[in-house]
Amino acid sequence: MDFTIDAKMRDRLSEARAWGREQIRPAGLEADRMGAPLPVDHPYFEAFLARGDGRTRWPGPGVKPDRPRPGLVVLSLLLAEETAYWDRGVIVAGPGPGLPEPNVLAMGTEEQKQRFLGPFREPDRPRWACFAMTEPGAGSDAAAIRTHARKDGDHWILNGAKCFIGNASRADWILVQATIDPSKGREAQRAFFVERGTPGLGGFKIEKKMGLKAYESTSFSLQDCRIPAANLLGGEARYEQRAGFKTAMRTFNAGRPIIAANAVGIGRAALDEALAFAREHDLLGDARVRDRLEACARRLRLARLVCLKAGWLADRGRANIVEASMSKALAAGVAQQATSLGMELLGTVGARGDHLIEKLYRDAKAMDIVEGTGQIQRVIIARQLVGLPR
Amino acid sequence: MIDLELGDELALLVDTARSFAQEQLAPHFRAAEAAREVAAPVRAAFAQIGLAALELPESLGGAGLGPLARALVNEELAAGDPGAALALDPLGPALYPLLELGGEDALARLAAPLLADEGGRAVLVCAEDAQLRIDGERVSGSVPWVPADRPRLLVVLTAEGGYALVEGFEAEVLRGAGLRAAGAAALRLEHAPLAARWHDPRAAARARARARLYAASLLLGVLRFGAEFSRGYAQERVAFGRPIGHHQGLAFLITDMHIAVEGARLLIHEAAWRAEAGDDFAPAAASAWVETVDVSGWIGPACVQILGGHGFMQDYPMEKVMREARALGLWLGGADAAREEAGRDLCDTRPPLALSPGGLL
Numbered sequence: 001m002d003f004t005i006d007a008k009m010r011d012r013l014s015e016a017r018a019w020g021r022e023q024i025r026p027a028g029l030e031a032d033r034m035g036a037p038l039p040v041d042h043p044y045f046e047a048f049l050a051r052g053d054g055r056t057r058w059p060g061p062g063v064k065p066d067r068p069r070p071g072l073v074v075l076s077l078l079l080a081e082e083t084a085y086w087d088r089g090v091i092v093a094g095p096g097p098g099l100p101e102p103n104v105l106a107m108g109t110e111e112q113k114q115r116f117l118g119p120f121r122e123p124d125r126p127r128w129a130c131f132a133m134t135e136p137g138a139g140s141d142a143a144a145i146r147t148h149a150r151k152d153g154d155h156w157i158l159n160g161a162k163c164f165i166g167n168a169s170r171a172d173w174i175l176v177q178a179t180i181d182p183s184k185g186r187e188a189q190r191a192f193f194v195e196r197g198t199p200g201l202g203g204f205k206i207e208k209k210m211g212l213k214a215y216e217s218t219s220f221s222l223q224d225c226r227i228p229a230a231n232l233l234g235g236e237a238r239y240e241q242r243a244g245f246k247t248a249m250r251t252f253n254a255g256r257p258i259i260a261a262n263a264v265g266i267g268r269a270a271l272d273e274a275l276a277f278a279r280e281h282d283l284l285g286d287a288r289v290r291d292r293l294e295a296c297a298r299r300l301r302l303a304r305l306v307c308l309k310a311g312w313l314a315d316r317g318r319a320n321i322v323e324a325s326m327s328k329a330l331a332a333g334v335a336q337q338a339t340s341l342g343m344e345l346l347g348t349v350g351a352r353g354d355h356l357i358e359k360l361y362r363d364a365k366a367m368d369i370v371e372g373t374g375q376i377q378r379v380i381i382a383r384q385l386v387g388l389p390r
Numbered sequence: 391m392i393d394l395e396l397g398d399e400l401a402l403l404v405d406t407a408r409s410f411a412q413e414q415l416a417p418h419f420r421a422a423e424a425a426r427e428v429a430a431p432v433r434a435a436f437a438q439i440g441l442a443a444l445e446l447p448e449s450l451g452g453a454g455l456g457p458l459a460r461a462l463v464n465e466e467l468a469a470g471d472p473g474a475a476l477a478l479d480p481l482g483p484a485l486y487p488l489l490e491l492g493g494e495d496a497l498a499r500l501a502a503p504l505l506a507d508e509g510g511r512a513v514l515v516c517a518e519d520a521q522l523r524i525d526g527e528r529v530s531g532s533v534p535w536v537p538a539d540r541p542r543l544l545v546v547l548t549a550e551g552g553y554a555l556v557e558g559f560e561a562e563v564l565r566g567a568g569l570r571a572a573g574a575a576a577l578r579l580e581h582a583p584l585a586a587r588w589h590d591p592r593a594a595a596r597a598r599a600r601a602r603l604y605a606a607s608l609l610l611g612v613l614r615f616g617a618e619f620s621r622g623y624a625q626e627r628v629a630f631g632r633p634i635g636h637h638q639g640l641a642f643l644i645t646d647m648h649i650a651v652e653g654a655r656l657l658i659h660e661a662a663w664r665a666e667a668g669d670d671f672a673p674a675a676a677s678a679w680v681e682t683v684d685v686s687g688w689i690g691p692a693c694v695q696i697l698g699g700h701g702f703m704q705d706y707p708m709e710k711v712m713r714e715a716r717a718l719g720l721w722l723g724g725a726d727a728a729r730e731e732a733g734r735d736l737c738d739t740r741p742p743l744a745l746s747p748g749g750l751l
Contacts, residue, residue, distance in 0.1 A: 275739075
């Protein structure tokens with residue numbers, strides 16, 4: 001058993017910390033003040049690209065991808081925590097193939113990788129891609145989506161609506177999850193590449209949010225949106241039995257610990273700000289304040305450890321469904337407790353609406369909603385523990 | 391690099407302790423509770439598997455293992471019967487002041503005679519749990535509760551150091567709220583002569599931290615057992631046409647118990663790993679102890695609740711889980727002293743980045 005963060009990981013964290021302090025935090029505060037996402041031509045994105053980020057992990061045509069390095073998931077969780085410490089919204093806003101990339105790498109044909117990931121190898125400008133699952137009537141219950149796909153010769157016709165999709169209006173392409181038969185549930189789900197400008201893709205509405213304002217959460221519609229058959233992720237053969245739904249769930253299983261790590265980062269930021277405020281205002285002499293800060297720090301450490309365990313299992317290729325959901329359920333709650341405590345220590349200063357803790361308080365709430373609410377995580381865990389029926 | 395694999399040696403240790411607890415302790419927990427001791431055949435079986443002197447230095451015939459091994463073994467034994475686990479460990483957490491403050495000389499002089507005498511027990515008392523006063527080389531006062539009927543060695547841990555006594559104290563046997571297999575007594579001291587006295591605040595802090603990990607891992611075992619037992623019951627007991635665990639109110643409670651047990655375990659393991667790595671592990675141990683005690687405050691009653699009326703009856707072990715969890719959480723200064731220490735440590739940390747991963751792990 002070993003809890004050491006090795007020198008390489010420490011270096012990566014130090015770099016992320018410096019980047020976060022100099023770039024991420026200021027960009028996040030700017031977006032929050034504006035009340036709108038960072039525009040696509042914001043200097044942050046150029047700096048992001050110049051730093052070497054925003055690129056695909058796909059090595060190029062015919063090149064065999066490197067085997068994942070040991071500890072890669074754990075490292076990604078630590079980085080997700082550290083960067084979210086500075087601003088989680090800015091992290092999500094970052095250009096790149098983003099959320100759908102793991103699915104494309106795992107299931108995409110070589111031609112699809114070339115077409116859709118190729119432009120992200122050495123991007124000429126900030127480019128985005130996004131994954132669209134959530135619908136007005138299907139949030140955590142991803143099996144209930146109604147966006148419909150109908151085969152029409154060499155094309156598919158998509159109809160439906162998606163909502164709260166990160167970076168959708170600026171994405172080069174959207175990986176849209178749809179069903180070919182809503183009555184058949186999960187096994188009828190498919191994922192389609194829908195490129196920007198495709199007729200029928202429109203109605204983009206960037207939502208006004210309570211927090212995490214740096215990235216856009218966008219609703220859009222698909223009206224008789226005609227896309228080539230070649231845009232079906234992986235081709236028809238991939239979609240036998242229940243593989244379609246698993247496409248989406250694979251993303252979620254990988255995503256939950258990341259969201260949990262983000263939540264720990266937000267909670268840590270709130271704790272540090274609360275500590276600083278309490279010290280500055282001579283509150284640390286009060287045992288009640290110390291006790292509550294201690295509880296906050298302890299629960300954040302605990303959430304981080306659960307999160308790292310989920311990542312460690314993933315690194316080993318072991319099932320992590322319970323641990324992934326545990327980390328998400330736990331960390332989101334802990335982050336909210338941390339930010340709420342921070343607000344309470346601020347007192348009426350918190351009510352002014354111009355303190356970082358107040359922003360974090362708004363930001364943290366989303367961590368208990370995205371990629372399955374805390375209640376859904378408990379349902380998932382309970383299915384494993386007590387066989388809770390579906 | 392972060393690696394949560396136990397490794398062959400520790401995995402074998404866990405398997406051994408788990409088998410012993412399930413085969414020798416769990417089936418006899420009511421008998422041991424009634425007898426206030428562990429039966430001789432069980433003692434003999436325990437002696438055979440080599441877990442008896444886990445952390446004792448090899449020079450004194452022990453296995454010389456560290457806090458992580460202790461935490462793992464304690465969890466397993468306590469899942470069988472925490473009182474028996476204590477009864478089977480002659481030194482218990484009293485080992486730590488002897489080791490950290492007194493060194494091997496103190497162990498040889500004070501602990502060795504006890505180890506040679508089957509059933510001899512040492513008890514550790516944190517000074518804040520007792521009313522004791524030192525007058526010259528003698529100690530008077532009282533200790534309200536120790537988890538042993540007739541301890542032979544009393545070790546008292548203070549903030550600055552500690553002291554030990556081998557005579558001059560009388561035990562009044564108590565019923566005990568929990569841990570009855572280990573016994574329970576109040577101690578009265580009348581000018582008891584000091585057998586040893588030590589002054590070393592840093593060593594005392596280490597001893598206290600190790601004692602907290604010892605108690606936390608016992609408590610963890612109790613909670614794990616309670617959570618698992620009540621989970622199993624919830625899958626069998628039917629109400630309103632389906633297993634009670636399929637009602638979301640209980641399903642979520644069971645889920646939260648599982649999360650709480652897993653979280654406490656990770657905090658304990660991380661603190662124990664820190665101790666073995668030579669880090670300053672006292673704040674982590676304090677946190678692990680506080681967390682385990684805090685969650686025990688609701689997990690114990692929840693275990694009873696899931697079983698309903700059966701939970702309240704002694705035909706099932708859940709009432710014992712609730713009592714023992716509460717009693718263990720009061721031990722060694724309880725959670726509040728640890729909470730205060732961890733809180734002060736946190737507040738002394740200069741922001742920003744109080745919990746930065748690089749600094750934490």
